[in-house]
Amino acid sequence: MYTRWLAAHTADTEPSQSTLDGYANAYKHCSSITQESMGTLKYKDYQSILDRMRRAGLSYSALKKVRSLISLVEKYALQTEAVAKAYAPLLRIGKNHPVRPHHCFTRQRINRLWKAVDQPGVDTVLILLYTGMRCGEMLAIRKKDVNLRQGTIRITHSKTQAGIRTIPIHHRILPLITARMQQPGDTLIADITGRAYTYGRYSTVWDKVMGLIGGNHTTHDCRHTVATLLDNAGANETAKRRILGHAGGDITERVYTHKGLRQLRKCIELLP
Incomplete structure (x- = not known):
């Protein structure tokens, strides 16, 4: 489903290479479910990916990108009637706590x-x-x-x-x-x-x-x-x-x- 979505999304929006690289990196974090049928995936399957990333100390930005990817693929799956329900709006990624806030040069x-x-x-x-x-x-x-x-x-x-x-x-x-x-x-x-x-x-x-x-x-x-x-x-x-x-x-x-x-x-x- 990810491959099908990516082809359609790329044709429609012509994303930059850095954006495509971001999708590929986010997809790697979903490796535990990539061989599963989307119709069998539930909320806990998606949330477990984000929880594991948080425990590993990954950034808020990384979690946000994975949730965004899940949302995009789910939306495509809904449009193609491959699934009947989307779980992305329910997913939790916690609060953004910047590891290092930006500081101006004096x-x-x-x-x-x-x-x-x-x-x-x-x-x-x-x-x-x-x-x-x-x-x-x-x-x-x-x-x-x-x-x-x-x-x-x-x-x-x-x-x-x-x-x-x-x-x-x-x-x-x-x-x-x-x-x-x-x-x-x-x-x-x-x-x-x-x-x-x-x-x-x-x-x-x-x-x-x-x-x-x-x-x-x-x-x-x-x-x-x-x-x-x-x-x-x-x-x-x-x-x-x-x-x-x-x-x-x-x-x-x-x-x-x-x-x-x-x-x-x-x-x-x-x-x-």
Whole structure:
């Protein structure tokens, strides 16, 4: 049933590769029931999967994805009359207790980064702090996606459709981007040999920079910092969403509101 649903769902919605990977990972957690007929499965069969995940210490997000997958497959099974009842609305995943809440970079730590900008990897943290990009988005940028004359970066690989966007380059990081463009390799962020970074390899660079400034941040704290600083500066909400790659809040904003490059640049330049 999962295979049949996935084929139909993919044809209808054209999900991103990261979304498909998420489905596959959630499906693995359901291995105890994948050989069973859906018509024989009951509430306790589904709930036991989630309970086992909770006992194993898996995140709230992981449990939510598994419940979502069960709901999607059950809905398809109902539509095809393979089952007569859905149990997903009854499933419990507990409360969300963040393992580590996100923390903004302080002004002092950002200043430390600028003072140490010549140290390896520091420029990459500043790029994240002045663009609001996800770390994976930054590592995927190819030099052909950077337009120095126009002063923009085009994000072509993102976890969401809204993440495909153009970000104006803040004037403070323009020299850092320019220097990266002159180094070996096809990707903007690469080592001295021109070899692109995987997320795992980049984490070593990140940890060294955090040690340099006495910080204990995750890469996602950069996005949290950008969002907070723009909020504090009174940034236009739609422009902020476009820069961060968030979907619009309502249909009017998503379809009828268009923010030009000049307005996006005005927004990004609110970052101190």
